[in-house]
Amino acid sequence: MDINLTGISKAFGQNEVLKGVNFHLRSGEIHALMGENGAGKSTLMNILTGIHKADSGTITVDGKPVQFRNNRDAEEHGIAFIHQELNIWPNLSVLENLFLMRQVKNRFGWIDFKKMKRLAQEECQNIGITLPLEKEMGLCSVGQQQMTEIVRNLMLDAKVVIMDEPTAALTERETDKLFDVMHRLKEKGVSIIYISHRMEEVFHQCDTITVMRDGHTISTRPTEETGMGQVVMDMVGRTISEYYPARTVIPGEEVLKVEGFSQPGVFKDVSFTLRRGEILGVAGLMGAGRTEIMRALFGVDPHESGTITLRGKKVEIHTPRDAIADGFGFITENRKTEGLIIDFSILRNISLPSESGLCSHGFCIDSHKEEKFSAELAEKLGVKAESIQLPAGMLSGGNQQKVVIAKWVGIKPSILILDEPTRGIDVGAKRDIYDLMNELTSKGVSIIMVSSELPEVIGMSDRVMVVHEGRIAGIVDRREATQERIMTMATGGQ
Numbered sequence: 001m002d003i004n005l006t007g008i009s010k011a012f013g014q015n016e017v018l019k020g021v022n023f024h025l026r027s028g029e030i031h032a033l034m035g036e037n038g039a040g041k042s043t044l045m046n047i048l049t050g051i052h053k054a055d056s057g058t059i060t061v062d063g064k065p066v067q068f069r070n071n072r073d074a075e076e077h078g079i080a081f082i083h084q085e086l087n088i089w090p091n092l093s094v095l096e097n098l099f100l101m102r103q104v105k106n107r108f109g110w111i112d113f114k115k116m117k118r119l120a121q122e123e124c125q126n127i128g129i130t131l132p133l134e135k136e137m138g139l140c141s142v143g144q145q146q147m148t149e150i151v152r153n154l155m156l157d158a159k160v161v162i163m164d165e166p167t168a169a170l171t172e173r174e175t176d177k178l179f180d181v182m183h184r185l186k187e188k189g190v191s192i193i194y195i196s197h198r199m200e201e202v203f204h205q206c207d208t209i210t211v212m213r214d215g216h217t218i219s220t221r222p223t224e225e226t227g228m229g230q231v232v233m234d235m236v237g238r239t240i241s242e243y244y245p246a247r248t249v250i251p252g253e254e255v256l257k258v259e260g261f262s263q264p265g266v267f268k269d270v271s272f273t274l275r276r277g278e279i280l281g282v283a284g285l286m287g288a289g290r291t292e293i294m295r296a297l298f299g300v301d302p303h304e305s306g307t308i309t310l311r312g313k314k315v316e317i318h319t320p321r322d323a324i325a326d327g328f329g330f331i332t333e334n335r336k337t338e339g340l341i342i343d344f345s346i347l348r349n350i351s352l353p354s355e356s357g358l359c360s361h362g363f364c365i366d367s368h369k370e371e372k373f374s375a376e377l378a379e380k381l382g383v384k385a386e387s388i389q390l391p392a393g394m395l396s397g398g399n400q401q402k403v404v405i406a407k408w409v410g411i412k413p414s415i416l417i418l419d420e421p422t423r424g425i426d427v428g429a430k431r432d433i434y435d436l437m438n439e440l441t442s443k444g445v446s447i448i449m450v451s452s453e454l455p456e457v458i459g460m461s462d463r464v465m466v467v468h469e470g471r472i473a474g475i476v477d478r479r480e481a482t483q484e485r486i487m488t489m490a491t492g493g494q
Contacts, residue, residue, distance in 0.1 A: 001062060001078060001159040001191055002027050003048070008057035010043055015386070017043045019215040020057070025160065030182060030192045032202045032223075035212035036235055036426040038384060038396040041195055044212070045162050049081045050074040080153035081162040085336075086145050090138030095120055097137050098152050123151050127184050129177065143174030150181065154190075161185065162193040167201060168423055171286040179205055197426050198453075199228050211235055236428040243427075244459030245434050247478070249441045251462055252276035256415060256446065258297065261306030266292045267470035270306070274415065274448060277441045281461030282450040284490045289470040290450045291333060294417050298323045298330040324353065329413035331404055333420040333450070335397075339404040342393030346385055349392045350374040350407045377406040382432050398429035405433065409440070416440065418449045422456065434460060454483045466490050 003025040010018040018040045025031050035041050046052045048059065050068030059066050061077065068074040071081070088097055099116050106112040117133055124131055129147055137145060146166060153161060167175045182192055182205065194206055202209060203223060210220040211234035218234045219226075256274040261267070267289040274280050284290050296303040299319045308315050310326055317323050323330065332338040340349050351358060351370045358370045371388075378388050381402040385395060392403055401421065408416060418437075422430045437447055437460065451457045457464055464481045466473040466489040473489040 001025075003079075003160065003191070004058075004060045005044070005048065006058050006060075008044060008047060008059075009055045010040075010047060010052060011055060017215055018047075018054075021212065021215070022217045022220075023210055024220070025191050025193060026208075027191055028186055028189045029207045030186055030194055030205055032194045032196065032206040032209045033212070034196070034202065034209060034231060034235060035218075036398065036428045038399065039212040039235075039426075040215045041212055042164070045081060045164070045193070045195070048074070049079055049162070075153075075156055075158070078157055078159035079162070080156065080158040080160065082146065082149045082153070082164065082166065084165045084168060086142075086149055088137050088145050088148065090136070092137055093133065094131050094135055094137055094140065094144070094148055095133040097148055098133075098155065100152070119155065120151065123155050127151070127154070127181050129181060141171075141174065143170050143177065146170070146174075146178065147181070154185075158190065160191045160193065162195070164195045165197070166194070167196070167198065197430075199231070199427070200455075202231075203228065213237060232427055235426065243431070243455070245431075245438055247279070247438065247460070247462060249277045249438065251278035252444075255311055257307075257309040259307045259309070261293065261296070261303055261308075263292070263296055263301070263303045267296070267467075270470075270472055272465055272472060272475065274446050275462075276446055277444050278462045279437060279441060279447045279449055279460055281457040281464040282448060282467060283454065283457045283464055283486050284467035284473075286452065288467040288490065290467045291419055292470075293467070294330070294419055294448065294450060298328055298417060300330070324411065327414035329353075329408035329411060329416045331408055331416070331418045331421055333423065335400050335404050340392045340400060342400075343391055346378060346383065346388040346390055346392050346395070346403055347371060347374040349403050350377050350388075350410060353407050354410045373410065374406075377410050378403070381406045381409070381436065398425035401425055401429070401433070405436065409436075413445065415446045415448070418447060420451060421449065422451070422453070430456075454486055457481075457486070458483065468492055 005021065005023040008018050008021040021040065021044055023044065033041050043052065047054045050070045050073050066077065095116060098120050103111045104116045120133055131144060131147060132140065166178060170178060185192065196202055206223050208220065209223055209226060209231060211218045211231060213235060253276055254273050255276050259271045261270040270293055282290050292301065295301040299317045299322050308317055315326050317326065336342060351374050354373065355365060358365050358373060374388055383399050383402045383406065385399065392400060421433055441447060449460065458481045461478055463475055463477055464486060465475045466486055468490055476485065
């Protein structure tokens with residue numbers, strides 16, 4: 001299927017999101033769509049799939065003008081959108097999710113589960129995967145949930161599959177399987193629009209790269225004819241000479257010591273130290289226990305044994321309230337469900353952890369004080385929004401992450417835990433966060449950063465702690481940290 005979007009414009013009120021965008025998808029190609037958060041990528045895809053209607057411009061499919069009335073109409077024309085937030089029913093089986101709203105029935109009008117199972121197995125076989133068809137969807141891995149969405153759309157005879165940050169929550173093995181499936185689909189003539197901020201993935205998997213910036217199409221080039229530097233320049237309008245700013249802070253005295261930290265079945269005998277002004281990177285495969293250790297350290301989840309020593313004094317942390325009182329901040333990996341209250345305003349989200357300090361006479365929040373506090377932090381973090389009174393759910397992913405960071409920076413923590421701080425955000429916003437991390441450490445804040453991106457861990461950390469199957473496999477200095485060495489340790493090697 002050959003798709004041409006020409007001169008697509010779209011405004012929401014006074015906010016002009018798309019300004020004459022052009023995009024050409026050829027049959028059987030993997031086409032990357034890149035750009036900073038807020039560049040207009042999602043809006044363009046929502047127009048292509050009938051969720052929004054363009055104010056002007058044309059869409060042609062195989063040379064014929066089309067206008068999709070809604071998402072269902074686009075699906076019937078063979079265009080499927082697999083969102084970052086997967087569209088699944090967790091309480092139904094995989095098989096039931098595959099046939100949502102279109103169950104196969106026998107001649108008596110009963111649902112024919114046997115036939116549905118056979119059809120599902122055939123489609124899975126076609127793309128070389130297996131799915132636990134009887135398993136409850138909510139108990140499946142993110143990779144299995146994602147494959148279910150792909151299979152469901154292929155069974156609707158999808159000719160174009162749009163994937164939005166498809167590897168953000170996948171394990172390494174699941175990511176490899178996804179890439180394998182993508183290339184199998186490509187061989188069958190299916191076209192893929194691949195939205196991602198992960199440069200290495202894009203350059204390894206995609207045939208063509210289109211870059212958007214501020215609602216415009218900046219460039220479209222074959223992957224082999226461009227490079228990372230050029231793509232970054234196109235995305236942000238400036239060169240980023242170094243992806244990772246230099247670490248100039250020299251870590252000081254020990255501020256945190258964790259010894260024998262254990263939770264049966266999750267992690268065991270975890271011991272490490274953290275120095276003043278240090279960035280301690282935490283690496284490991286997904287499922288190794290990195291996040292679980294950090295959640296227990298912050299008091300979100302329990303731990304059975306172990307000691308936490310803060311500036312030479314043993315402390316007890318059983319709840320997040322305990323952790324905050326001891327000077328900890330925690331930026332969770334799941335910003336939408338745990339980091340933000342998306343229906344609340346930007347202002348309220350930023351001020352929430354600091355409410356006690358924003359009260360007048362110890363009773364009511366001083367609204368002027370709260371607004372000034374939130375506005376200053378939003379400006380400091382570079383949150384792009386027309387007003388801090390807007391709901392946080394209206395922001396792009398990168399700006400949502402900045403709001404989450406702003407609210408914890410506001411409590412002036414001495415120790416800040418960052419769990420996947422740059423997941424799903426663009427290269428420009430990443431650099432802003434890296435610069436902020438350096439600024440915080442220069443003021444004496446100590447940072448623990450969990451990341452699945454090895455270049456990020458190596459580029460930003462003073463030391464790297466590697467977790468393997470709930471245990472610390474080793475801690476290496478940044479001068480000795482290489483991707484090969486970290487991966488060897490993360491997989492159980494020496």
